[in-house]
Amino acid sequence: MQVSLQALKAFESAARHGSFKAAAHELSLTPTAISHHVQNLESRLNVSLFHRKVRKIELTEAGKKLALAATSGFRTIAMAIDEIKFSGNNILISTTTALASMRLIPAIEEYMRLHPGVLIDVSTGESFDNYPNTLPIRFGSTESVKTSDILKHEKFDAFGTPSYLDFSSKADRFKIISTRWKNRKLPPAPVHAWLEMNGIEQSKVEYVTYDQELIGIQEALLGKALVFCSTTLTAPLITAGIFHSFNSKPVDTEFCFYCPDKEKYDTRTHEAFLLWLEKLL
The missing domain is CATH 3.40.190.10 (Periplasmic binding protein-like II)
Structure with missing residues (x-):
């Protein structure tokens, strides 16, 4: 069953605040618009989501169940957006001490000047652990590295x-x-x-x-x-x-020198950095 995302958002906000007026303020809508969205959602689901009383609303059992899921879902989406936004503007590089010292660190200032707003952090060491949200640049043998990963x-x-x-x-x-x-x-x-x-x-x-x-x-x-x-x-x-x-x-x-599973680093920032790095090396 398809439901309006806007209606679901209006319901979630009203449920969280316990008020159509507060939800309207949060979403920059009118209380009437919030009420209309909730009524459409109730009609679509064929169930009451709120007990409407004088100057207040209370969730029904069905409303409580949906509110819990909706709040969790929107929070998960918000966290994912924040994470993607962070990774899109930050490059966390893990590489060998030699490559960092001799080539990367001396050139990073120029890269950041050409790409204002991008922050770069470099960690060194020869560990082959690929940590989440880290761009690994490794030294290895072409015999054991995918051709598409080679820089x-x-x-x-x-x-x-x-x-x-x-x-x-x-x-x-x-x-x-x-x-x-x-x-x-x-x-x-x-x-x-x-x-x-x-x-x-x-x-x-x-x-x-x-x-x-x-x-x-x-x-x-x-x-x-x-x-x-x-x-x-x-x-x-x-x-x-x-x-x-x-x-x-x-x-x-x-x-x-290679980037393990290079194709998965597909943000525009990562792609631009890898292209720059290939030219640098």
Whole structure:
């Protein structure tokens, strides 16, 4: 059975306030209009919803049952609208420490300037838990990620300061730092494939790994080693002239940055942010 939503809203307000006049004030209608809506609803349901007395109304048993359901239903709708409105104007991002530090956080101010009214919060860590209302940006293997979820395929290369690059070109041995992933399901960083592709003898390299990409980048910034890592992470340092590549060719990898179940993040704000992020990376 179809009933008028406006009539149901008028009834719910009158039932909650115990007054047609108060309901009229809440809904910006006249008491006569509220009464008319309620009468139409009663006619449609073929039941009395109120006992009408002098200067007051009381719910019938049927009215009490409908009022309870209507109030609960409208409250649920209001909560859903608030939640959608919040998620539509707020982006809660969960991602790796390295991506947040090297790429996202430095660029977020510019994004918010271009999108006034949008608030962005970034939480870091390598946990793969996808919390509700959070946009997860992960680092993983293309072998286990849906193609439609991939934001960026990764290449790896060696980078360092000009002074260390000069040293490594003359030294018998030089140091390369890379990452030992906390996620043991990921393949190792393809340093050996990179060495072979660039014709570098493994005997010339002291190879060290840490479980955080930022450690290797920091050591390279201090001029202590080269860092073998994602070209995505080091792009701003290359642009700024702080890092140079090892005069080598980057190696393709099976790594990627991705958003799990990307299609479910379908608010306009999320879609605009993901499009911006793909261009950024």
